[in-house]
Amino acid sequence: MPATSDSAQSAARALVVLSGGQDSTTCLYWALDRFGSGNVSAVTFDYGQRHRIELECAAAIAAQASVPHTLLPIDTFEALGGDALTDTSIAVDDYDAHETGLPNTFVPGRNVVFLTFAAALAWRRGIGHLVTGVAQTDYSGYPDCRQETIESLQATLRLAMESTLDIHTPLMHLSKKETVELAVSVGALDAMARTHTCYRGERPPCGRCPACVLRARGFDEAGVADPLLAVS
Amino acid sequence: MPATSDSAQSAARALVVLSGGQDSTTCLYWALDRFGSGNVSAVTFDYGQRHRIELECAAAIAAQASVPHTLLPIDTFEALGGDALTDTSIAVDDYDAHETGLPNTFVPGRNVVFLTFAAALAWRRGIGHLVTGVAQTDYSGYPDCRQETIESLQATLRLAMESTLDIHTPLMHLSKKETVELAVSVGALDAMARTHTCYRGERPPCGRCPACVLRARGFDEAGVADPLLAVS
Numbered sequence: 001m002p003a004t005s006d007s008a009q010s011a012a013r014a015l016v017v018l019s020g021g022q023d024s025t026t027c028l029y030w031a032l033d034r035f036g037s038g039n040v041s042a043v044t045f046d047y048g049q050r051h052r053i054e055l056e057c058a059a060a061i062a063a064q065a066s067v068p069h070t071l072l073p074i075d076t077f078e079a080l081g082g083d084a085l086t087d088t089s090i091a092v093d094d095y096d097a098h099e100t101g102l103p104n105t106f107v108p109g110r111n112v113v114f115l116t117f118a119a120a121l122a123w124r125r126g127i128g129h130l131v132t133g134v135a136q137t138d139y140s141g142y143p144d145c146r147q148e149t150i151e152s153l154q155a156t157l158r159l160a161m162e163s164t165l166d167i168h169t170p171l172m173h174l175s176k177k178e179t180v181e182l183a184v185s186v187g188a189l190d191a192m193a194r195t196h197t198c199y200r201g202e203r204p205p206c207g208r209c210p211a212c213v214l215r216a217r218g219f220d221e222a223g224v225a226d227p228l229l230a231v232s
Numbered sequence: 233m234p235a236t237s238d239s240a241q242s243a244a245r246a247l248v249v250l251s252g253g254q255d256s257t258t259c260l261y262w263a264l265d266r267f268g269s270g271n272v273s274a275v276t277f278d279y280g281q282r283h284r285i286e287l288e289c290a291a292a293i294a295a296q297a298s299v300p301h302t303l304l305p306i307d308t309f310e311a312l313g314g315d316a317l318t319d320t321s322i323a324v325d326d327y328d329a330h331e332t333g334l335p336n337t338f339v340p341g342r343n344v345v346f347l348t349f350a351a352a353l354a355w356r357r358g359i360g361h362l363v364t365g366v367a368q369t370d371y372s373g374y375p376d377c378r379q380e381t382i383e384s385l386q387a388t389l390r391l392a393m394e395s396t397l398d399i400h401t402p403l404m405h406l407s408k409k410e411t412v413e414l415a416v417s418v419g420a421l422d423a424m425a426r427t428h429t430c431y432r433g434e435r436p437p438c439g440r441c442p443a444c445v446l447r448a449r450g451f452d453e454a455g456v457a458d459p460l461l462a463v464s
Contacts, residue, residue, distance in 0.1 A: 160344050160385070
């Protein structure tokens with residue numbers, strides 16, 4: 001989020017929070033473009049997501065990009081219970097553009113936890129930059145994806161770890177169309193064939209859940225064919 | 233941390249982060265005194281601490297206080313590795329009052345994670361108040377126990393969960409002596425016999441680790457006999 005000088009960047013290393021989805025994969029290639037191929041690593045969280053395929057996608061994407069990859073378990077969300085993404089007894093809502101309130105996929109504090117554990121891993125490795133694909137445009141109603149929240153968390157983590165950690169959110173203000181254009185410009189388009197987006201975990205993607213609808217709209221508006229659909 | 237009116241407090245409910253130690257047990261009784269016995273619950277984290285006795289102590293303390301108690305697992309810190317409190321291959325430092333830098337018991341971001349998961353549990357249950365025993369006096373060098381960090385985290389969690397969560401830190405500015413005096417005043421002294429403090433996990437306590445040294449000094453200065461030593 002903060003501006004850093006080009007000279008500082010050249011020596012900097014970055015850790016990318018990689019979910020195996022379109023946005024975080026775009027961020028991985030954004031980081032490779034910005035920090036250099038020897039200075040980027042990735043972390044994926046195994047938090048009991050209902051679609052285990054996400055973890056396989058993340059590993060395959062990191063391998064294809066030749067990026068060191070760490071898988072960290074988080075068993076706490078399942079124990080907390082009661083959300084659609086980790087509780088297989090709850091159905092995922094179809095996309096409703098007019099819905100108000102939080103979607104039933106909301107896991108309170110999930111991104112705070114992800115970024116705090118990522119920051120802890122970065123702290124241990126002397127890595128000063130985190131990269132996350134959160135966006136407040138098309139953000140599906142998650143308050144922990146907003147810039148204001150991420151900025152506050154960055155301040156909290158700097159205090160908590162006595163660090164100068166920078167959290168980068170290259171997609172924060174991009175539309176899905178612009179995210180597709182960014183993916184093209186940083187060379188991430190081929191990797192899109194390995195990403196996973198569908199909330200229902202279907203492959204080919206269901207095309208109806210909020211994540212599928214937003215993804216398809218972005219590719220359509222950018223005038224780019226989604227490599228995932230060519231594979232399917 | 234924020235002041236709340238007496239009328240607001242009377243209807244409020246609180247969740248106490250209970251480790252099974254002296255400070256969090258004092259906070260539990262502080263919360264019972266402030267919020268009323270029907271309005272207090274407790275959460276304990278099983279994060280792979282080397283001393284499993286802490287979990288038994290927390291459960292016994294909650295039972296004695298007739299407070300609903302939730303145990304939440306966190307397997308991530310062990311996976312992160314490299315700290316003395318969860319890695320049994322690393323020895324705990326003896327207390328060195330002149331040491332600089334962070335103690336080797338520092339787990340980066342630990343309190344941020346604890347309070348975020350506690351906030352998530354509170355959010356699900358409609359509980360508006362968290363209580364934690366962190367203190368920046370005699371704080372053993374943990375930057376995530378300082379008021380500035382907790383205030384920043386409270387702001388982050390309010391944004392992340394769209395809530396008005398209050399984080400209370402009744403021990404923040406108390407010396408260990410004053411914490412003992414508070415324990416006496418809120419009726420927590422008897423419960424001290426069930427608490428666990430020693431970093432080395434010894435019972436009777438080792439008397440040499442930083443936690444034992446600080447605890448003994450506090451009881452000495454308050455002129456109160458430590459019930460734990462009477463039991464041992």
